[in-house]
Amino acid sequence: MDVMFDTEIKSLLQTDPAAAAEKINTFIERQNNTPLNIAITGETGSGKSTFINYFQRMTNDDAGAAPTGVTETTIDVKEYPHPEYPNVKLWDFPGIGTTKFPADTYLELLGSRKFDFFIIISDTRFRENDVKLAKAIQKMKKKFYFVRSKIDNDLQAEARGKRNVNEQEILQKIRNDCIQGLQDEGFESPQVFLLSSFDLHLYDFPLLHETLERELPELMRHALLMTIPNINLEVIKKKKKALQAQIKYYAAGSAAGAAVPVPGLSFAVDIGIIVTAVTHFVVSFSLDIPSLKKLANTTGVPYDDLKKVILSPLAAVKITSELIMKVLSQLASVATLMAGEEVSRWIPIIGIPATMAFSFAGTYKALSHILNMLAEDAERVFKRALGLNSSE
Structure with missing residues (x-):
């Protein structure tokens, strides 16, 4: 101080x-009690709600948890204050590109509220709508972070039917694939964080936290630290x-x-x-x-x-x-x-x-x-x- x-x-x-x-x-x-507002965006089914729940130290079945499912469950922007620190809020956005929220309407919605940074989640390669989203956030001069979700599913799929699996090679392959796709869309040095919302202590969530610590102002950094799970x-x-x-x-x-x-x-x-x-x-x-x-x-x-x-x-x-x-x-x-x-x-x-x-x-x-x-x-x-x- x-x-x-x-x-x-x-x-x-x-x-x-x-x-x-x-x-x-x-x-x-x-x-x-410094306010911290984090927007969670991405396409339908990418794992936005599950990420929110586990960041909030909840399971998907807990009362007050963000609804999850195989179909679109988020139909409007909804805030989820942290149970112990309500000054920290995660905002769950509907899936971009759905019939209810086409990309252009979605981008208008994105700029209608003040968020401190954005997390763009995808469970595959980042697609056209994700890129539109990132470029719109850039124009607002806000920070955004690409998160590749459901890494545990990818590792299980790669291991199926194989005796020897090099987990680090698979992770690097997924990371390179995501980075290449973003570079093809005009992002010079994109950083992609791989994670499983069910195991935040694994993969790149600690690296994501370290990155946010470096880039957030002091009081917001403190608010994030107090709310983050003990990963x-x-x-x-x-x-x-x-x-x-x-x-x-x-x-x-x-x-x-x-x-x-x-x-x-x-x-x-x-x-x-x-x-x-x-x-x-x-x-x-x-x-x-x-x-x-x-x-x-x-x-x-x-x-x-x-x-x-x-x-x-x-x-x-x-x-x-x-x-x-x-x-x-x-x-x-x-x-x-x-x-x-x-x-x-x-x-x-x-x-x-x-x-x-x-x-x-x-x-x-x-x-x-x-x-x-x-x-x-x-x-x-x-x-x-x-x-x-x-x-x-």
């Missing part, structure tokens, strides 16, 4: 703690790093609350801030109950088996003040800091500044410890869901 912002917060904590608290709350709110251990590490960067602002908010000379209020503020932050951590790592149940449904690993590898008392439960206080009471260093916070407020002259310092340190230490526990749980759940050994 901008050094000037950090300097401003430090100055306000010394001169106007209430203003500092307001500015911190606005910053965290903006970070965690590999690297994503979990990135989430942890991003959440760790927020902890100093939660702690600064805690220090601002400590400046109010009311006995017991500072402790209550600290607990409230920690509850808010930990709830955010748990959801970001997909360790909340709904997310774990969805993971069980999509992977076939029983929910109870996923819960067995969780060691933190703060995952797969409702986060309450009572639970947070119970966890913190078991952390000697944090309990000491919080005790010092209340005692120091009665010291003449330096009491309030000391209380603020204790409050900052206690909240920072508590959240850092909890974040480490939850990140380790997320890694264990990921490995269990994919049937990996702990050493892999």
Whole structure:
């Protein structure tokens, strides 16, 4: 985050703690609620709705999932807010080129709303309508990404009746075929991402995520990271790093609350801030109950088996003040800091500044410890869901 912002917060904590608290709350709110609108387009049957569902950590049968089927199931542009982060929306477009939505009408529809980027999905070579779509998006000066879907089906078809199959050769052949077709249509250096919506951790989805990370503005990049499924251990590490960067602002908010000379209020503020932050951590790592149940449904690993590898008392439960206080009471260093916070407020002259310092340190230490526990749980759940050994 901008050094000037950090300097401003430090100055306000010394001169106007209430203003500092307001500015911190606005910053965290903006970070965690930045709108991100992703348009999913392509021809009928290309796998748009399935992609949306699995990106949203849903199965096709879940309530609220995008409808899927062998015939055209999307008859109008429909938004699908992320279940945990509704600021991130995936927009499902009808299949381009159908009788209900001929290409020209479709392109008008495309430009009628503001989208941050487009994903063009095809389950074969990219056809004429896909190219029209991409060129129209180019004219709007928006980013678009070609996704070749249903790669698992292609690999199964290639392997049928054969003893030795080189998966990488098949994937490269499909990729080259798609790229060549796009080059023939006038795209100089097209990049095509191969994926299976049922196995986002395989093939090119991690590469697609890395590409989006490079090309999106900072706040949108953060929004995407928090909502993306845990497709590999690297994503979990990135989430942890991003959440760790927020902890100093939660702690600064805690220090601002400590400046109010009311006995017991500072402790209550600290607990409230920690509850808010930990709830955010748990959801970001997909360790909340709904997310774990969805993971069980999509992977076939029983929910109870996923819960067995969780060691933190703060995952797969409702986060309450009572639970947070119970966890913190078991952390000697944090309990000491919080005790010092209340005692120091009665010291003449330096009491309030000391209380603020204790409050900052206690909240920072508590959240850092909890974040480490939850990140380790997320890694264990990921490995269990994919049937990996702990050493892999």
